[in-house]
Amino acid sequence: MTHPAHAxxxxxxxxxxxxxxxxxxxxxxxxxxxxxxxSEVMLQxxxxxxxxxxxxxxxxxxxxxxxxxxxxxxDVLTEWAGLGYYARARNLHKCxxxxxxxxxxxxxxxxxxxxLLPGIGDYTAAAISAIAFDIPAAVMDGNIERVVSRLFAVExxxxxAKPRLKALVADLTxxxxxGDYAQAMMDLGAMVCTPRRPACGLCPVSxxxxxxxxxxxxxxxxxSPKPDKPTRYGAVFWLTRxxxxxxxxxxxxxxxxGGMMEVPGTEWLDQRPPAPxxxxxxxxxxxxxxxxxxxxxxxxxxxxxxYRAAVGLGDPKLGTWVTPDRFGEVALPTLYRKVAKAVLGR
DNA sequence: TATCCGTGGAG
DNA sequence: TCTCCAAGGAT
Numbered sequence: 001m002t003h004p005a006h007a008x009x010x011x012x013x014x015x016x017x018x019x020x021x022x023x024x025x026x027x028x029x030x031x032x033x034x035x036x037x038x039s040e041v042m043l044q045x046x047x048x049x050x051x052x053x054x055x056x057x058x059x060x061x062x063x064x065x066x067x068x069x070x071x072x073x074x075d076v077l078t079e080w081a082g083l084g085y086y087a088r089a090r091n092l093h094k095c096x097x098x099x100x101x102x103x104x105x106x107x108x109x110x111x112x113x114x115x116l117l118p119g120i121g122d123y124t125a126a127a128i129s130a131i132a133f134d135i136p137a138a139v140m141d142g143n144i145e146r147v148v149s150r151l152f153a154v155e156x157x158x159x160x161a162k163p164r165l166k167a168l169v170a171d172l173t174x175x176x177x178x179g180d181y182a183q184a185m186m187d188l189g190a191m192v193c194t195p196r197r198p199a200c201g202l203c204p205v206s207x208x209x210x211x212x213x214x215x216x217x218x219x220x221x222x223x224s225p226k227p228d229k230p231t232r233y234g235a236v237f238w239l240t241r242x243x244x245x246x247x248x249x250x251x252x253x254x255x256x257x258g259g260m261m262e263v264p265g266t267e268w269l270d271q272r273p274p275a276p277x278x279x280x281x282x283x284x285x286x287x288x289x290x291x292x293x294x295x296x297x298x299x300x301x302x303x304x305x306x307y308r309a310a311v312g313l314g315d316p317k318l319g320t321w322v323t324p325d326r327f328g329e330v331a332l333p334t335l336y337r338k339v340a341k342a343v344l345g346r
Numbered sequence: 347t348a349t350c351c352g353t354g355g356a357g
Numbered sequence: 358t359c360t361c362c363a364a365g366g367a368t
Contacts, residue, residue, distance in 0.1 A: 039364080040364065041364095041365095042364090043363080043364040043365095044363090044364070044365045044366070045351095045352085045353090045362085045363055045364085045365055045366090046352090046353075046354095046363060046364080046365095047353090047354075047355075047362090047363050047364095048363085048364080049354090049355085050353075050354065050355090050363085051364090082352090082353075082354095083352080083353075084351085084352025084353045084354090085351055085352055085353085085365085085366085086351080086352080087350095087351065087366075087367075088351095088365090088366080091366080091367090118366090118367090119365095119366070119367090120366085121365060121366045121367080122365085122366090123364070123365060123366085124364085124365075124366085127364065139364085141363090141364045141365080142362080142363065142364075142365085143363085143364070144364090159347090159348095160347095182364090183364090186364055189364095190363085190364085195361080195362070195363095196356090196357075196361090226361095227349095255350085255351085256350080256351065256352090257351090257352080258351090295352090295353095296352090296353085296359095297350095297351075297352060297353090298350075298351055298352065298353090299349075299350065299351080333352075333353090334352070334353060334354090335352085335353095348368100349367105349368085350366105350367085350368085351365105351366090351367090353363100354362105354363095355361105355362095355363095356360100356361085356362090357359100357360090357361090
């Protein structure tokens with residue numbers, strides 16, 4: 001009696017459960033490295049459902065990497081608005097330019113060369129190499145971490161366990177169809193070996209999963225405790241001129257929401273600013289709006305109060321004046337769309 | 347190694 | 358309402 005190899009079980013499962021995704025080549029088709037790269041960057045820490053529409057819009061507007069490389073950065077930031085982690089958009093644009101300038105518009109195939117490009121780290125380099133070029137790179141994302149930690153019941157908590165898990169992935173990765181294998185393992189983690197209530201009855205490798213056999217699979221992967229999030233406070237100033245346009249400004253190029261537009265406001269501090277109007281862009285009859293906006297970032301909560309006022313003619317030196325019906329045409333992140341919604345009632 | 351960097355959905 | 362977490366990268 002023979003035991004099918006792990007990779008064969010995974011690939012057979014994949015062949016019968018292949019998901020149709022906007023960026024995924026059909027079986028037997030050759031993937032486009034530009035499509036693979038664009039989707040992988042968008043999918044960093046972002047769900048498949050959220051990415052789908054953004055991916056289609058980007059590809060429609062910039063069909064080739066040369067098109068993206070030539071686009072103004074502000075156009076890219078505007079299309080990216082709402083996706084989050086805006087350094088990805090800045091690096092995406094920079095990377096496109098480097099691929100055109102240094103690689104004649106063709107993405108390199110090997111991990112080391114990919115790793116030199118901005119916005120491409122260990123995971124994305126391996127994923128592009130495997131998926132776009134079918135090179136047996138060890139691809140490990142959050143899904144695969146979970147699958148492998150359960151397969152071997154790894155007791156070491158994340159993130160310290162990453163090197164151990166990566167070595168296991170390297171051992172498991174087959175020489176044949178490594179790109180399909182990587183996508184299969186990610187699909188398995190997303191659809192079967194889920195964080196809560198994994199569907200072990202549907203898993204092609206449950207018979208050899210140590211966590212499934214000997215214990216509660218949901219216990220894995222173990223994780224180190226995360227620090228709790230502090231709350232910061234600030235105020236924003238919603239200034240309208242006679243035609244209804246609102247004052248917006250460009251944020252600093254780096255750091256939180258770097259390069260994006262904002263509604264002018266105070267600094268964000270550990271306590272509610274005692275005299276926020278001192279930071280208002282103009283002297284005016286500022287009225288505080290009932291309520292405000294609460295928004296949660298990766299590592300802190302933000303509690304914003306909103307002040308509003310009106311002027312006749314808006315001074316262009318103060319910033320950019322944009323009517324709310326044109327907010328879709330500027331790089332306004334979700335935080336400030338929430339502010340607009342709070343003021344306008346949608 | 348630890349911290350910073352968004353957002354939306356699920357439970 | 359709150360926590361977790363999703364195809365991570367840069368510093």
